Amino acid sequence: DAKTTQPPSMDCAEGRAANLPCNHSTISGNEYVYWYRQIHSQGPQYIIHGLKNNETNEMASLIITEDRKSSTLILPHATLRDTAVYYCIVRVHPAGTALIFGKGTTLSVSS
Amino acid sequence: GAVVSQHPSRVICKSGTSVKIECRSLDFQATTMFWYRQFPKQSLMLMATSNEGSKATYEQGVEKDKFLINHASLTLSTLTVTSAHPEDSSFYICSADIGGETQYFGPGTRLLVL
Numbered sequence: 001d002a003k004t005t006q007p008p009s010m011d012c013a014e015g016r017a018a019n020l021p022c023n024h025s026t027i028s029g030n031e032y033v034y035w036y037r038q039i040h041s042q043g044p045q046y047i048i049h050g051l052k053n054n055e056t057n058e059m060a061s062l063i064i065t066e067d068r069k070s071s072t073l074i075l076p077h078a079t080l081r082d083t084a085v086y087y088c089i090v091r092v093h094p095a096g097t098a099l100i101f102g103k104g105t106t107l108s109v110s111s
Numbered sequence: 112g113a114v115v116s117q118h119p120s121r122v123i124c125k126s127g128t129s130v131k132i133e134c135r136s137l138d139f140q141a142t143t144m145f146w147y148r149q150f151p152k153q154s155l156m157l158m159a160t161s162n163e164g165s166k167a168t169y170e171q172g173v174e175k176d177k178f179l180i181n182h183a184s185l186t187l188s189t190l191t192v193t194s195a196h197p198e199d200s201s202f203y204i205c206s207a208d209i210g211g212e213t214q215y216f217g218p219g220t221r222l223l224v225l
Contacts, residue, residue: 036216038155041202041219041221042218042219043115043117043204043206043216043217043218043219044155044204044206044216045216046213046214046215046216049212049213087154093212096142096143096160096162096208098145098157098160099145099157099206099214100157101147101154101155101156101157102154103154104154
């Protein structure tokens with residue numbers, strides 16, 4: 001079963017920041033927080049991951065609370081192409097550990 | 112990011128026939144690959160973990176004799192849906208594990224069984 005809780009849907013205006021929350025209150029010390037997104041009828045796309053420090057890459061920023069019980073994915077300037085289902089997943093690192101998907105958040109970006 | 116391909120992208124077959132789906136890692140070697148299934152308006156469900164050179168590990172409720180997985184090389188895993196039935200119609204997606212840190216997904220294969 002998925003170990004994260006996300007709101008089922010969110011809306012965002014084009015050009016504004018999209019802040020997607022995720023609750024993972026039972027996360028273990030060796031579990032990382034991963035974010036993927038799935039655009040309709042495509043395979044999931046890796047976005048970012050982190051352990052306890054905030055992370056940033058060309059796609060997004062990941063903010064993890066100090067107690068690691070929740071995190072926020074930030075898309076700084078959302079575009080229409082960011083409309084997708086966003087999945088927050090916690091996972092340990094050893095090779096061979098599958099990603100277990102929850103229901104995710106459907107982000108709708110509108111002009 | 113790393114590239115994972117799947118072939119075919121979509122397939123239509125008659126009930127009772129078998130269908131093979133290929134998953135390839137194009138620019139890296141993947142010791143472990145995973146197979147997922149996704150029904151309309153639902154999330155991805157893990158079917159099995161495929162390890163190169165060994166038998167796949169199937170999730171509870173997934174019939175190993177129906178969904179045959181072969182991981183013969185570090186860049187190729189195949190999923191064969193045997194004696195397909197309409198209820199097997201779904202979106203099948205593979206992913207490849209890079210050093211345990213990140214997994215990259217293929218574009219998916221849409222199977223329709225008539």
